[in-house]
Amino acid sequence: MSALAIENIHKRYGEVETLKGIDIDLQSGEFLVLLGSSGCGKSTLLNIIAGLAEPTGGDIRIGDHSILGAHPKDRDIAMVFQSYALYPNMSVARNIGFGLEMRKVPLAEREKAVTETAKLLQIENLLERKPSQLSGGQRQRVAIGRALVRKPQVFLFDEPLSNLDAKLRMEMRTELKRLHQMLKTTVVYVTHDQIEAMTLATRIAVMRDGRIEQLGTPEEIYDHPATLYVAGFVGSPPMNVLDATVSGERLQITGEDQAVALPARFRGSVSDGQRVKLGTRPEALRLVAGDEAALQFKARIEVVELTGPELVTTARIGTQRLTACLPPRSALTPGEERLFAVDADALHLFDPENGCRLAEG
Structure with a gap:
């Protein structure tokens, strides 16, 4: 009861x-x-x-x-x-x-x-x-x-x-x-x-x-x-959300000559040419160090804010914003381009029309 x-x-x-x-x-x-x-x-x-x-x-x-x-x-x-x-x-x-x-x-x-x-x-x-x-x-x-x-x-x-x-x-x-x-x-x-x-x-x-x-x-x-809505409301900083399009087994970032691999768990729920919203938590991003097998984004650094335990970094991929929570001693300079890595299991896909999370599996 x-x-x-x-x-x-x-x-x-x-x-x-x-x-x-x-x-x-x-x-x-x-x-x-x-x-x-x-x-x-x-x-x-x-x-x-x-x-x-x-x-x-x-x-x-x-x-x-x-x-x-x-x-x-x-x-x-x-x-x-x-x-x-x-x-x-x-x-x-x-x-x-x-x-x-x-x-x-x-x-x-x-x-x-x-x-x-x-x-x-x-x-x-x-x-x-x-x-x-x-x-x-x-x-x-x-x-x-x-x-x-x-x-x-x-x-x-x-x-x-x-x-x-x-x-x-x-x-x-x-x-x-x-x-x-x-x-x-x-x-x-x-x-x-x-x-x-x-x-x-x-x-x-x-x-x-x-x-x-x-x-x-x-x-x-x-x-x-x-x-x-939940992705943006819960989390500080909120989840990054990028516009992208499914292109075969890749996700093409809108307005950019950049693409990342489509996580295998979403392949059954999307179709070629479909527009999606690609989400990732700021703390899931890290700077690329050496050879990384993870998915990668190239972004231009805009603002770097030291909060004490972390460095909150705002960057741009074309016209879209990307926020990353990095270790406090990360060496970053506003204006430079850097590669950010994220694991495939930390990516989320949403339908841009109704805002709902896309099915996995």
């Missing part, structure tokens, strides 16, 4: 359809990330699960019970928002335990739950402070503690780390991962940050225009993107 079942959910606002048939089965203990750009419908879907909005069609089930029409407090869920939404006049301890207080949980039981939760979040020394005396990271821990203390069936997170600086975001990602591994809780997490999605999720639903473009593990999403 699914911990959370989202069945053919639609949502309309007048003539505008923001959700266009969402189907997801979430098993107990899974960490699902709804990933997408602003306006794709991910927060709308989260609000429907929470009971803050009702769908136009479809069903939401927790366990074997439909929760549509149920009041948010009766859905056995807890939600953490982008804004901390803490009560400024209450102590940390009372903020964490306020939901239990409203449910008339006995004082001794409530205090025990608050203490255990604070210890889990490593904020037990902050229980007597007010929110104004806390840092952003500490406030977010309190907001998470207020959700944890209830021990619901499903946790909902709506971009909870967006207000934190880069260092705190990284620390809180680690903390959320640790908590999930310890508690084995079921989580639905909304973000536009693909790094958060890749590091936290057991599965990712990449959303676009009210639909799911791809649902899979982080490895599946990254290594086998189902569409050009």
